[in-house]
Amino acid sequence: MKLNSKAILIAAAVFLSACTNNGGFGAGGTGAGGAGGTGDVSDPTTVAYFQQSIGDRVLFLVDQHTLTTEATKILNEQAVWLMNNGEFSAVVEGHADEQGTSAYNLALSGRRANSAIEYLVSRGVSPARLKSLPLGKERPIAICSEEACYSQNRRAVTVVAAAGLS
Amino acid sequence: MRLIKSVTLALVCLCAAQIATAQNGPLRIEITEGVIEPLPVAVPDFIAENPAAQDVAVNIARVIASDLSGTGLFREIPHDAFISQITSFSSPVQYSDWKAINAQALVSGAVSVASDGRMTVKFRVFDVFSDTPLGDGLQFGGTTGSWRRIAHKVADVVYSRITGEGGYFDSRVVFVSESGPKNKRLKRLAVMDYDGANLQYLTDASAIVLAPRFSPAGDRVLYTSYETGFPRVNILNVGTVKRRALDVQAEALTFAPRFGPDGNTVVLSLSQGGNTDIYKTTVNGGDLQRLTSTPAIETAPGFSPDGKRIVFESDRSGTQQLYVMGANGGEATRISFGKGRYGTPVWSPRGDLIAFTKQANGRFHIGVMRTDGSEERLLTASFLDEGPTWSPNGRVIMFTRESKGAAGARALYSVDITGRNLRRVSTEGAASDPAWSPLLK
Structure with a gap:
């Protein structure tokens, strides 16, 4: 069950190059190593379904890491999907907007990733399948310096990948 | 002489x-x-x-x-x-x-x-x-x-x-050289003379690198690298460019390292289960000792020049503030009380002042205060200034300034502790996270 993070990063990079309107980390990964690209959005066993039909990310208020009602709804569905697709593991990326010092934002993004992980675990997902990746303000998905962008950047993104590759 | x-x-x-x-x-x-x-x-x-x-x-x-x-x-x-x-x-x-x-x-x-x-x-x-x-x-x-x-x-x-002061011109600066757009920034460790000459890259751009810090002798650099996919403190020899992870704990997420004045002790932040605390270890990753244990974010630790105290930031009061504790942890004294948030404290090499980043009313400032928190003075103001580092003589501060907006880019600036002589430090491209070396020998 050990996650191959390198494979995920490579897969994420491949995905990004194919999908330029969704740049940066947190654009999601494809199931690496033969999980079949992004797959069919309507097929509940695919990564594409997880990313687009369920939603792979939850958003946070300024300087907060508590989950909103909207966030718990998404995480409920993520948990169900992960329970149904046991061959997948997930790296939960935490992110912060640019308003804040680098080390603090890194720690804050770790809190956010952990909030999502703790919730998924409370819904039955084994903690062994989940890993936290705090990215601070290193990988914004929206690049303006306005709240319209900041609100998208304060996120925790569940990046799923077929496990057992290593 | x-x-x-x-x-x-x-x-x-x-x-x-x-x-x-x-x-x-x-x-x-x-x-x-x-x-x-x-x-x-x-x-x-x-x-x-x-x-x-x-x-x-x-x-x-x-x-x-x-x-x-x-x-x-x-x-x-x-x-x-x-x-x-x-x-x-x-x-x-x-x-x-x-x-x-x-x-x-x-x-x-x-x-x-x-x-x-x-x-x-x-x-x-x-x-x-x-x-x-x-x-x-x-x-x-x-x-x-x-x-x-x-x-x-x-x-x-x-x-x-x-x-009548010590000089600072025969010194180097290690920093993060940046390229690419805001959402796909490429970062490399680089080192240059304090005035921007003699640039040398220390890593390639394959992994995010953050916040390099010189050893007291200027021969090694601690920094955070995402080389494994996850943030981990690394140590790099400037002469040989050889690097290795500081293996303090299997799969531990570590960042914000700094050397102690002995060149062997390291303080850093370790994040576990979403909680970030300050730990002390050595350059070999041994003797891991936990110095803070609260549910708050505790990071950006740094030693006083005599190695007896550690200044750090914590949001244990509800917002980011500066604290000083003994080198082995224990009770910490809050030293920042102004309006706003305070982070990234750095003790002056002269021991007299602490430089910091302050956020107030949507602006960022670099400032200095005495080590008990008195006589706070803000030296700069902009959309985003952060991460001060001291010149070897404790008279000049270098920091990162980021411009606003989608095309926002980072650059290095320096300012006197009087608040005068603000100037951009010449670098080839965008740059962040400067750390000033001691005077070279």
Whole structure:
């Protein structure tokens, strides 16, 4: 069950190059190593379904890491999907907007990733399948310096990948 | 080398009314609140004592002049204003010719290059209005390839003799060199002279790197790398560029490292289950010791110069604030009480001040306070300033400034602890997270 993070990063990079309107980390990964690209959005066993039909990310208020009602709804569905697709593991990326010092934002993004992980675990997902990746303000998905962008950047993104590759 | 006696004298200024005062004591700049008018200094080309020394003699004088005027404390007198020319290192100085153009200090020197490439640089500093040399003549030797370092060393001596402070020109800065757009930024560790010359890359751009910090001897760098996909503190040897992870704990997320003054102790942040605390370890990753244990975010630790205390930031009160605790942890005393948030504290190498980043009313500031939190002064203000680092003499702060918007880019800036002389540090491209080395040996 050990996650191959390198494979995920490579897969994420491949995905990004194919999908330029969704740049940066947190654009999601494809199931690496033969999980079949992004797959069919309507097929509940695919990564594409997880990313687009369920939603792979939850958003946070300024300087907060508590989950909103909207966030718990998404995480409920993520948990169900992960329970149904046991061959997948997930790296939960935490992110912060640019308003804040680098080390603090890194720690804050770790809190956010952990909030999502703790919730998924409370819904039955084994903690062994989940890993936290705090990215601070290193990988914004929206690049303006306005709240319209900041609100998208304060996120925790569940990046799923077929496990057992290593 | 004989240093000037530490006679305290008020600012020596250009104005005629004060020239008489200047004649009564040695040339001196007090780097405190008083210095507004830069001191005029003449730095003629150094004399080339043989043809092989010709280019380097000119270049050395240029770097010395640039170091001095870059401090904002000196103003170089243009060469075309000179009445006297220095044609020989040993002939007497015509003080009246330098007084006539209001040069208060004069730096003269000579360079010779031997057939084996060894270079000798001699120089003298003169207090023009006192008709006397300021200290003895000095001589530095080295290879022609080290001419920049020798120029910085000469400038450090000149600066020291006139200000009574240690110099800072013969130093390096390790930083993160950046390229690419905001959402796909490529980052590499790089090191350069304090003035931007002699750039050298230490890592490639394959993994995010953050916040490098020099060892007390300047030979190693601690930094955070995402090489494994996850943030982990690494240690890199500047000479060999060899690096390794600091394996404090299997799969631990670690960041924000700093060396202790012994060069062996390391403080860092370790994040576990979403909670970030401060730990102490060694460069080998051994003896892991937890120094804070609250549910708060506790990060950006750094030692006092004597190694007895650690300053750090914590949001245990609800917002980011600065705290000081003993080197082994224990009870911490909050030192920041102003309005706003405080982070990234760094103890001055002189021990007297702590520099920090402050956020208030949507603006970012670099500021300094005494180590008990008193006498807070903000030195800068912008959309985003952060991450101060001290010059080796504790008189100048370098930091990262980021511009606003989708095209926002980071650059290095420096500012005096008086808040004056804000300037951009020359780097090839975008840059962030500077850390100043100690004076080179």
